Amino acid sequence: MASPLDIQDDTLTERQQAVLDAVLALMVEQGGELTMNAVARRASCSKESLYKWFGDREGLLTATVRWQASKVRAGNYDRTRLDALALRDSLIRFAVNWLGVISSPTSIALNRVAIAQSGGGARTPGEGASLGAIMLANGRFAIGARLKPVLDAGREAGLIVFDDTETAFRSFIGLVGRDVQIRLLLGDTLNLTPAEIESDAARATDQFLTLYGTGNPLPERSKINA
Amino acid sequence: MASPLDIQDDTLTERQQAVLDAVLALMVEQGGELTMNAVARRASCSKESLYKWFGDREGLLTATVRWQASKVRAGNYDRTRLDALALRDSLIRFAVNWLGVISSPTSIALNRVAIAQSGGGARTPGEGASLGAIMLANGRFAIGARLKPVLDAGREAGLIVFDDTETAFRSFIGLVGRDVQIRLLLGDTLNLTPAEIESDAARATDQFLTLYGTGNPLPERSKINA
DNA sequence: CGAGAACCGTAACGTACGGTACGGACCTCT
DNA sequence: AGAGGTCCGTACCGTACGTTACGGTTCTCG
Incomplete structure (x- = not known):
């Protein structure tokens, strides 16, 4: 369990952080049914940027989880x-x-x-x-x-x-x-x-x-x- | 909480019970990603029968949950x-x-x-x-x-x-x-x-x-x- | 001012899957 | 034996969604 699961480089643009916050908001108010289209619309960004920044859907989800975790650490x-x-x-x-x-x-x-x-x-x-x-x-x-x-x-x-x-x-x-x-x-x-x-x-x-x-x-x- | 969520008529054919057991087995070994096609293949039944017996996908899932619950009651x-x-x-x-x-x-x-x-x-x-x-x-x-x-x-x-x-x-x-x-x-x-x-x-x-x-x-x- | 990059909005593509339709096999009842 | 019903296997349809591609706009930097 010493894998680098709990660390992240935090090389995230303000814009990208805003996108991840949009993902979180979307998850909360709409449940797990989360489409790339919905994220792009909610975050006012293009899907192309989404894929450029996070690779694919799983990458976006992973980044979101890490982002939230980095905010919770007390x-x-x-x-x-x-x-x-x-x-x-x-x-x-x-x-x-x-x-x-x-x-x-x-x-x-x-x-x-x-x-x-x-x-x-x-x-x-x-x-x-x-x-x-x-x-x-x-x-x-x-x-x-x-x-x-x-x-x-x-x-x-x-x-x-x-x-x-x-x-x-x-x-x-x-x-x-x-x-x-x-x-x-x-x-x-x-x-x-x-x-x-x-x-x-x-x-x-x-x-x-x-x-x-x-x-x-x-x-x-x-x-x-x- | 007195809704009829915990009762079921148990009007299930042997065949239908076998189908639900197949659903359970499929859930266990393949995770939540459960398609109607996979169920039909696994249970050796046609999709038409699936829809005839359980209405739609949610009906199948609901019946599965009820079926499992009826087996667990000790x-x-x-x-x-x-x-x-x-x-x-x-x-x-x-x-x-x-x-x-x-x-x-x-x-x-x-x-x-x-x-x-x-x-x-x-x-x-x-x-x-x-x-x-x-x-x-x-x-x-x-x-x-x-x-x-x-x-x-x-x-x-x-x-x-x-x-x-x-x-x-x-x-x-x-x-x-x-x-x-x-x-x-x-x-x-x-x-x-x-x-x-x-x-x-x-x-x-x-x-x-x-x-x-x-x-x-x-x-x-x-x-x-x- | 002009070239290039980054990015937004939208359209397009391929696939997967829920749901439906059809042909054929088997079984039951008369 | 024949009619009717049930069911299997498969093909098919429409849609939704992940992913890619493209035109247009704004910003940066020389």
Whole structure:
């Protein structure tokens, strides 16, 4: 998984970035059914330019995924002054951010396209990686790489305990995300308000700390079983 | 959500069922790119019969989803003799079954098709419900309706405590499923062995009981933080 | 000012696919 | 045996879409 899926040269003209934004907007408001004609019309550019810049349709999609990924990357979560409260705060902020991302129309549309294309079975040998792999590298795995240092720091500080960071991380995102992503992808209108996201993030974090905490000052039990 | 999405008349000829099984096989081994020609060839039937039996392409897909759903429906989980061990056992059995379903190639392929089609934005007014809605009704919500009585019985027996059954249920499936489904849908080759499924189910169940249990005989803590 | 490049809008081409029509084989019932 | 129905295999039609080609316009640079 050390392939260069998560890096990009960012050699993109302003114009090209505008085109990719148009693709994103089109994906969001019109679903995965995305034609080159529609993109050209929406972006007010010629199809010739589209093919000149991105090669073919798959190249355009790939560039769009990478472009969105480059916009989502948020700052790391600091692990200075790690007491129980700071850890809880970091986890909650992470959960809020992640829930906001996966429930955003852009993320949903992009995942839809990647999933639809990811089923194309027999991939020709020379062909580049599927969109699904790019989504995983920039989404799920990038997220993990960002949060795991926080968990490790929490363990070193004696606030939480676990054997495998990966397992702990997966339990956390399970508690945070639950069935949100699959339901949204299947078209469930599950509009999460910012307040719900905030409370879900806090509930999941407290549940996680109940499971993996060492018993340092934690919120009382009644708030967990919402 | 009381729409007749989860019932079907099952007025299907043996021949038609064979056709739908061919569709499923084709979806699994060839991904979502499914053409009527390929189905006819694979099922050794004429396209004319396809259209006669299922109306159009969407009808064929819908019938396929319903057909698969009708095959997956498992028996209810008995809630007789409910002590802590029996509850734990029921939850583990449920988790094993569900993990097996969502990680099966058939389920993945079907979800892929439903998700791809579910993005088709502007649905014509007269048109039937999307495949995504059918998948949700027969998958996620049917599962919930099947497990919630178990949870409620556990609560009535004083073994677990929660305010909202739905919230407790969602926490449970979050702990069980974690990121498995989205990763598989995006093409991650995450081949779960039966042994892993079994241990994941036990871990998730014990975590759930740690969060929602009332303190009755539960497995010791060390086994939870695997 | 003039040559060249970049780009927009549109037209054209080839293919793939959803949907329909037709001929022939088999099976059933009388 | 013959009529009617069901179904398979194949050919066919219309359209949509990816991709390419071309004329016209604007911008850049000498």
